[in-house]
Amino acid sequence: xxxxxxxxxxxxxxxxxxxxxxxxxxxxxxxxxxxxxxxxxxxxxxxxxxxxxxxxxxxxxxxxxxxxxxxxxxxxxxxxxxxxxxxxxxxxxxxxxxxxxxxxxxxxxxxxxxxxxxxxxxxxxxxxxxxxxxxxxxxxxxxxxxxxxxxxxxxxxxxxxxxxxxxxxxxxxxxxxxxxxxxxxxxxxxxxxxxxxxxxxxxxxxxxxxxxxxxxxxxxxxxxxxxxxxxxxxxxxxxxxxxxxxxxxxxxxxxxxxxxxxxxxxxxxxxxxxxxxxxxxxxxxxxxxxxxxxxxxx
Amino acid sequence: xxxxxxxxxxxxxxxxxxxxxxxxxxxxxxxxxxxxxxxxxxxxxxxxxxxxxxxxxxxxxxxxxxxxxxxxxxxxxxxxxxxxxxxxxxxxxxxxxxxxxxxxxxxxxxxxxxxxxxxxxxxxxxxxxxxxxxxxxxxxxxxxxxxxxxxxxxxxxxxxxxxxxxxxxxxxxxxxxxxxxxxxxxxxxxxxxxxxxxxxxxxxxxxxxxxxxxxxxxxxxxxxxxxxxxxxxxxxxxxxxxxxxxxxxxxxxxxxxxxxxxxx
Numbered sequence: 001x002x003x004x005x006x007x008x009x010x011x012x013x014x015x016x017x018x019x020x021x022x023x024x025x026x027x028x029x030x031x032x033x034x035x036x037x038x039x040x041x042x043x044x045x046x047x048x049x050x051x052x053x054x055x056x057x058x059x060x061x062x063x064x065x066x067x068x069x070x071x072x073x074x075x076x077x078x079x080x081x082x083x084x085x086x087x088x089x090x091x092x093x094x095x096x097x098x099x100x101x102x103x104x105x106x107x108x109x110x111x112x113x114x115x116x117x118x119x120x121x122x123x124x125x126x127x128x129x130x131x132x133x134x135x136x137x138x139x140x141x142x143x144x145x146x147x148x149x150x151x152x153x154x155x156x157x158x159x160x161x162x163x164x165x166x167x168x169x170x171x172x173x174x175x176x177x178x179x180x181x182x183x184x185x186x187x188x189x190x191x192x193x194x195x196x197x198x199x200x201x202x203x204x205x206x207x208x209x210x211x212x213x214x215x216x217x218x219x220x221x222x223x224x225x226x227x228x229x230x231x232x233x234x235x236x237x238x239x240x241x242x243x244x245x246x247x248x249x250x251x252x253x254x255x256x257x258x259x260x261x262x263x264x265x266x267x268x269x270x271x272x273x274x275x276x277x278x279x280x281x282x283x284x285x286x287x288x289x290x291x292x293x294x295x296x297x298x
Numbered sequence: 299x300x301x302x303x304x305x306x307x308x309x310x311x312x313x314x315x316x317x318x319x320x321x322x323x324x325x326x327x328x329x330x331x332x333x334x335x336x337x338x339x340x341x342x343x344x345x346x347x348x349x350x351x352x353x354x355x356x357x358x359x360x361x362x363x364x365x366x367x368x369x370x371x372x373x374x375x376x377x378x379x380x381x382x383x384x385x386x387x388x389x390x391x392x393x394x395x396x397x398x399x400x401x402x403x404x405x406x407x408x409x410x411x412x413x414x415x416x417x418x419x420x421x422x423x424x425x426x427x428x429x430x431x432x433x434x435x436x437x438x439x440x441x442x443x444x445x446x447x448x449x450x451x452x453x454x455x456x457x458x459x460x461x462x463x464x465x466x467x468x469x470x471x472x473x474x475x476x477x478x479x480x481x482x483x484x485x486x487x488x489x490x491x492x493x494x495x496x497x498x499x500x501x502x503x504x505x506x507x508x509x510x511x512x513x514x515x516x517x518x519x520x521x522x523x524x525x526x527x528x529x530x531x532x533x534x535x536x537x538x539x540x541x542x543x544x545x546x547x548x549x550x551x552x553x554x555x556x557x558x559x560x561x562x
Contacts, residue, residue: 012431034431039459041455041458043451044420047420048420048423048456049424050410050420050421051428052428054424054428056428056432057428077413078410078420081411
């Protein structure tokens, strides 16, 4: 973000009291005039960003997924209705681990997906995150939420050159013949690992959807036609989430194969390590492998 | 007497009047609002209460270059009528007509869309900070917020941030001691004491680093114009405490403010 802000003078950063947690401190140190900690004030942070966007600034509003819940009305009423191009960076999206039920960022896809005008993007790796931030600051004419989990990245060399991302475009990581696995965000890396361990890997396709909204409809039409089974995987709640969006589209298009939605059930997960909680939610490598094998044996 | 309102389409027309003529205009604007709302429904009381304030703001400030946000927005009928929408005001709140609330896509004079309470200070601060970054140092930024709305958590979040900046923002506290129903709480009690002159010495807004003036009579156009003229020259965060009567000028609305919030 500092890299981008040094080139684009319109970029400003806003955080409600999480400069260290959300890494805005780097910008506050290097470009203090354009990076603001507004205190524990999520609602204010969102509407402040909206006010700045009306003046042509490019606000990156960095808020933990769980804390954006506190500013939901501001997202709808002050940003989305007026279609102001605020860029929400939702840190700590997904299961966060030991902070537990109060802090898991597992509802954002569901609660943002129903809001018109708003794009939702989740990067699988650092390059996708960098490229989306780059693309967003070029000017989208829409607000966007970029959600990513807590923790370190997956790439050794993360400082890749910036490239523009096409809005609503998914990536085909691997073609298959029977099972299509559609993933959103960082948890897609789990599938890349899982597929390596499966004997009949040629039967499995893997798609990194990148956008929950807008969905890559053209690609999905091909996928629905081509594959017998569809699995969706997200680090978020099942109800109203990414898998739900795929299911709605399939239904709208008249495709009738079963869509296997993997995500978090309609319960509050408690605290534990991220790995333990993924096991509870059956979105860990072993549970996913079992699910795939069951489908292969059908 | 000849109508002044007939000659006003935009605030630039209003600015050609002398201060002495403004009270006649206020009378006409009030009648215009009552006539329309009598036949078309809508939010009546709040708009009647800020007729003088609306005129004074557009008279003193250079809208739409200066930014003006109406918190909640249902008190903005007078604002709409004076900013190019007089002729279509009878379509207020109807399908395909103008919105009952400020709306950016409707007019450049509607700096920020509102509808829910307590957002105006955050949004105006965002604009004021943007002005500082963009070198627009002379631009004025005004948020008009009621005493019920300023008591919400979000408004305090914004005051807390604004008071720590040197941003050029004027918050106008429109104190009529009522939201839709009468205001409640310790802040309301404090504001009542300020009005009676029996509040403790320290002013709550001055403690938050605001330049505080008031309370002044929000229906006295001379006082409003003088004070706003003066505040234009004061840099940084400012708060002007204005006392108004919801439903002002319509006896039934003044006496029964809850019913006349939005009469049917």
